[in-house]
Amino acid sequence: MKQILSSFGNLCLSPWAILVSIIIGTMIGVYQKELASQLAPFGEIFLSLIQMCVLPILITSVVSGLGRLLSAGEARHYVGKLILIIFAGLLMASIVGVFVGVLIQPGGTLDQNAQAVIGQQVFSNESTTESDSAESESMGLLGFIKQIIPTNIIHSISQEQTLSVLFFAICLGIAIGRQKGRNQDTLAFMDSLYDAFISIIEAIMYALPFGLLCLFAAQIASVGTEILTATFKLIAVIYAVALTLLISYSIIIWLRVGGSYFKSILALKDMLVIAMGTASSLAALPSALKGLERGLNRDKNTIDLIVPLGVPLNPPGSVFYFAVATIFLAQLYAVPLGAEQYIIIVLGSVLAGMASAGAPGVAAVSMIAIILVPLNLPVSVAVILLIAIDPIVDPILTAVNMHANCATAALVADEAEGKNTKSAEKGS
Template identity: 30%
Template sequence: MNASKLYAFAVNPWAVIGSLALGGAFGLLLPIEAQKLGLVGDIYVNLLKMTTLPFMISAVIFSLQRLFREGGGTSKLLVRVLTVFVCASALVAVVGAIVLLVMRPGANLSRVTMQAFGMMVGNDTSSNETIMNLYGGDLTEKSMSFIDVLSSLVPTNIFAALANGDALKALVFALLFGLAVGRVPERISVGLSQSLETIYHACQKLMHWLSYPLPLILFCMSAAQLGKSGVGPLHAMLQFVIAFFIACVVLLVFAAAVIWKRSNHSLGVTLDALRAPFALALATRNSAACMPSMIESLVDGLGFARSRVELLVPLTVSLLRVGPMVYYVCATLFIAQLYGHDLSAVDIATVLFASVLAGFASAGMTGLVTVSLIGMTCVYLRLPFEAAFILFLAVDPLCDMLRTVVLVIGNTAAVSIICPRPLKI
């Protein structure tokens, strides 16, 4: 099997789903042995993460420099970016709210399910470690004001931000530095341009190589996760997971349709171009690691302008957090239904607005911290998020997959709207 066929197999959706299913079965049958496979997944994700920051910085600076070299259109592009950001944020929040209000997964639960909830919360709160996490969630909620979010964007030391893996601060530096480099005469900046282009293509090639063992990695990761947690938490939170899954599917179908219409290609070509970012999003649960694949799909697969795509993909992935936004809407409404809290139109609007803000605040956050930001939306309705925290944490690996896929494909659609349409083939 040559390299191109191996890559096509590795990112095939059926290979991805089959690997996840086989890994899950192995984890349930041999949980002790399966947990040992978690190391393989951790190493793989770390390999992807190590290229994220150099790729993002080189792509943004190089693209801004090239944008200025081409001349004109910068202010118009900014207006399009802001418009798409506002519309996309509103869309995902409304879709999540409609699905949760129609399905009402937190209402009229069976006594068995409520007992399972009680056991999960009760067993966990007897652990000092989890109690510390719950209190940590409260502190995070109080500190995440809008002013705090704005002030946290500016790095005091770019080298410290890079060493800590702070992608959002690195993005701000790259944007400002790229704007400045764009104003430097070309005869002076040509050396930097060539160096950044080399870094960019090297990182992209490395990401491509790391896609080859994807089915094996997926098997190990799903086996380790189910070997550790089992199916108990998933069964107890099944109605929420189903509702969130439906909201994500609706958004994914809409995003794919937008990309299809904007690309001037057939539906088959469009879906084929989206296979790689879709598979990587499922495998890594890391949107930043999917950026090279998103750029390759939009530029090489669908023909969008490289100079725009290389600038907009890192920008949207870092700031337009559509996956977390819809998750926070769904989670908050689920908690309200779980505790029998009747919501007025003003309450629902508050949830939507707070969820969008929490989504922007989630930039650069993963795992437990991402889940803890549900408290930002619950506080406005005086909902007891602390008691429900462990419920969401138990099913977060699955929800994190869905969040990442929505973010990656949704942002691909956003970039396709902002960029000029490619010539019709």
């Protein structure tokens, strides 16, 4: 029986089964929109099952990883290196976005039909987004910090406020880690909970092909072909650069880990598929942890801390997106940009990308106001355009964010052999 279940699991998670399910889902979304709407609830159920375990995994992994690193006195060794790698990666993503936008001019050569479609899209949706963009503009740095600190952690978990939950987990992990000699039972309990939720996720993955089919069908059906055609050049640029970034991160992981290049790809294939299929970094988090720890043999304590931290703090895909979208908008309105404006875009995109990682829905894309306000570009137009193309570009950007996160973790974390505290405890 166990062998049958294992064979079934391998079949469900095989690249061919996943590819076929994505193709079928896409075809249904294009040609059978009514069927796609009927399948949508099943995709939402699949996604909900994954998300049910994600925040508990985030809390237990951060508390356990940070607690053990502090107990062993190793946390300082990673902090400076981690900050440097994340900042350098985000800055590079922003510079790439500006460079590609200036070089390819995605908003400078639109024909009249494309401009008319964009204008109609803006006019029909302007009233529904003005309040959201205005709220994001007025929130400010202090308001953003205030939102991170939870007044009620149970409420923050129920509302999926990732940054607030992460802040709580960091505080708890530090507090437990500082109780040297009295924290081993607590950390062992956290490890046990973490393993239990990972087991639940592994069981849910048997439904991955069907879940992806339903999600892709609903997603493709919801995208309007008119706005897709009007912004085709921008979307094509985003996908081309995103795929280049994914290949680059794969090479970084391979060079750091060693062995076969294809082994490094296969270890994280589930993470990439889930990230693209669900467009959710949190949903892909368990697969990322599993791939790095089991597939690439990275130190569990370090990975359990760095990967969940990177979900809100290391989103190079979003940073690139904001940079190239700002260039697109400036070209659309024929606004000349000088050296000072480019510096604002580069630095503002980093801040907007990090701020958007913890914000839901319209509020996330509204973070582009951080860049646009100093440039005197219309925020409401940008928000409407980003919302319109979001279902198309969000999957690949989510995959970029998570793969960059895994590359960062692989660079910082050592090989597990002889370094995994948990494994050492089990062996003693």
